[in-house]
Amino acid sequence: MTPGIAGGLLQAVLVVGGAPLLLGLMRQVRARMEGRAGPGVGQPWRDLRKLLAKEMITPRGTSEVFRVAPVLTVAMTLVVAVVVPFVTTASPLPGVADMFVVVALLAHGTVVLALAGLDTGTAFGGMGASREVTILALVEPTALVAIFALSVPAGSTGLPAIVSSTLAEPAHVLAPASLLAAVALGMVVLAETGRLPVDNPSTHLELTMVHEAMVLEYAGPRLALVELGAALRLTVYLGLLVTLFVPWGIATEAHLLALAVGVVAFAVKVAAAGALLAAAEVFLAKLRLFRVPELLAGSFLLALLAVAAAYLLG
């Protein structure tokens, strides 16, 4: 087994094991800031364990799409977790996926869930799918353009190349193009992972839901996959953000000590980003659905400026 594949598998295990903990940490931060005690960081894992032990339910009138969607979202996120250099730049599959592929895979995770929401044929399923796809269609351009801006100084859309280029020249991070792209990608992360102010992850009101309305029909182990998928997406998106803009600590050689440092650095960076996001969410209210496009248009503009800056200034 080459060190690259070992590194990739290590990343997948780390992301799967850590994603529910990250979710738990974010809920805990929020609970503490709201004056509550909170259920503890391990609660999402307890939820998953319980869901796995529960009965599976197939609503009448749904097709294979409904059954396959949770598996596919998790699988797509897993592939991303293997490919992106979270811990080590010795990518196991160097040519398989560049950043455009990574973003497309993450978007397709949303697409299959939206199709599953439509497949149920309930009003809420359709509503959730419609809203999620609307947001996705507006977010995707921002993500693609911001990535393009980041790939200009590195001369490559491959993630290991971008990370190595930043590690070689740390001043790149502070370039205007990089800063603008960071803000734009930050908004992409908020929108794609369904966090405030785009979507409220803890809402119980169907009319205000975006993501959860699509998955109201899932129960038991399939719901466990959907929830794990959501946690994985959050981790992967935050991981992508810290990997691109704070790449220090990522192992550049397949070395046991370097890998260990990479694992610890990744965990600390993502936990810090998650805690920061959770703390910021306390101060935010959810935007009206039809105000969200304004926010996304703003981020698109920033991404566009980032590309322009990358060409004109660097």
Added chain:
Amino acid sequence: MLPLAVAAVALTAGLAVATFVKAFGVGFLARPRSPEAAAAHESPPAMVAGMVVAGLACAGLAVAPTAVLPAVSAVAGAVTGAGPAVTGAVTVELTGAAGALSPLLLIAALAGASLLVVALLRALGRARRAREARLWDCGAGPMTARMEYTATSFAEPLQRVFDDVLDPVSDVDVTHVEESRYLVTAVAYRRSVPDRVERAVYAPVLAAVAAWGRAGRRLAAGSVHRYLGYGFATVCGLLVLLVVTR
């Protein structure tokens, strides 16, 4: 110029995703949304075969673009005078900007990950078989096809976002009960998105051409006397022109 081109391509990509979800989701998923759709039946094999061939070709191109791309890019390179734009046998590699994409390996990785997830679910989950249950309808009466999202309702938020660009025409008709305005017997909602380019560019041009044609028709009324008159007037005009310009 390049940033703008990238932005346009990116916007198109986002909208393409929405279009795909709408087309597939509304066309094929959930219960039929109209009596016509409910009465749909499979076409004869000969008709299906054509679509299967086209579909297989699309899938083949998506999985193994490297089978065709080198030849195509060689042609493109020869035309523009540059080298081939794309190289690689399994992985598509761009020359110029370092970028790579390997659909075949990607699909293999996805399949592997899916199998892994299913296997883990089988190993960890206690449920062997899924129970069939009625759709969750909030406890009220059964869901009907009228409650489903249609293509119009699905696209409504996006349409609203691009209101200024699309300029859709919508119309809500509310019929009230005679006794009270607070009670409603029927609500009719219509929305159409007429092609804006067609309206703003083609329509005036077509109208102008038609008007020109009508004007021309008045000149040629079919009267021999009038045509002779045209000839006489032209000859006179030419003579006057010759006299003046000589």
Added chain:
Amino acid sequence: MWSLWRRIRRTGRAAEPAPAAPGAPPPVPALAGSVQIRHVDAGSCNGCEVEIGSAFGPVHDAERYGARLVASPRHADALLVTGPVTRNMAEPLRRTFEAVPRPRVVLAVGDCARDCGVFAGAYGVTGPVGAVVPVDAEVPGCPPRPEEIVAALRALTGR
């Protein structure tokens, strides 16, 4: 934003210290540590709803014991039913119960849910919750105190 931050700093922790954990193991082992709850108002006067809201508020914080309110019975493990079951809610309650994946439990909260309370014999009332769906645990009181609701939930989660 600064005023909110100052308020967060000033308030600190609003949650009261947790009472002693329930000694008995949870009745349904599969639900240990995590119980997701769908609340069904079967005809309540909303007195119990206020107390349930309070049980999940910052002071009593039922969430710290692993109980969480969810939006769909498909996501739920327990139904929290309040009020006498009115004629219009009998069938929806039955369907909600059917929609919950097994293992599932039903908690009847409040005197009305247990024995119709003051609404016993009213023309619009079908009967107590137990007459419509099997009830696993009851929380007496009109309305029950949030502490008692939290205690009943803790008995389920075992935390």
